Amino acid sequence: MFAVHCGPNVEFKGSEPATYQSSDWAQRGFCSQCGTHLFYHLLPNNEYILPAGLFQDEQFELESQIFIDEKPSFYELKNQTRNMTGQEVFELFASKD
Structure with a gap:
């Protein structure tokens, strides 16, 4: 998504x-x-x-990818982004409690 x-x-x-x-x-x-x-x-x-x-006619820049460990192997995005595994995402939000 x-x-x-x-x-x-x-x-x-x-x-x-x-x-x-x-x-x-x-x-x-x-x-x-x-x-x-x-x-x-x-x-x-x-x-x-x-x-x-949901947005029409908007320009966005891809900055990060999450759950990268679940990404299908048949595609790769060209620009460099911050990549986080599912575990890293959960740890990030668990630490905000």
């Missing part, structure tokens, strides 16, 4: 998204009518992460 880190100031127009508490430190947001995934909300720092496909 390609996602955009949007910080804490995210507003949704129209219906309020439904949420699901997926862990002690995060919740997921989705459309209650069609089930479309709308965001991942990191609770410790109040950061919203939204799928890049």
Whole structure:
């Protein structure tokens, strides 16, 4: 999934998204009518992460890859990024408790 880190100031127009508490430190947001995934909300720092496909005509720069240890071997991104394994991601957020 390609996602955009949007910080804490995210507003949704129209219906309020439904949420699901997926862990002690995060919740997921989705459309209650069609089930479309709308965001991942990191609770410790109040950061919203939204799928890049929700944005039109925006330019983004890929800065990091997470769960790199689960990446299929048949593709490789060309630019240099910060790469984190799943374990490193969980350790990062566990340390914020």
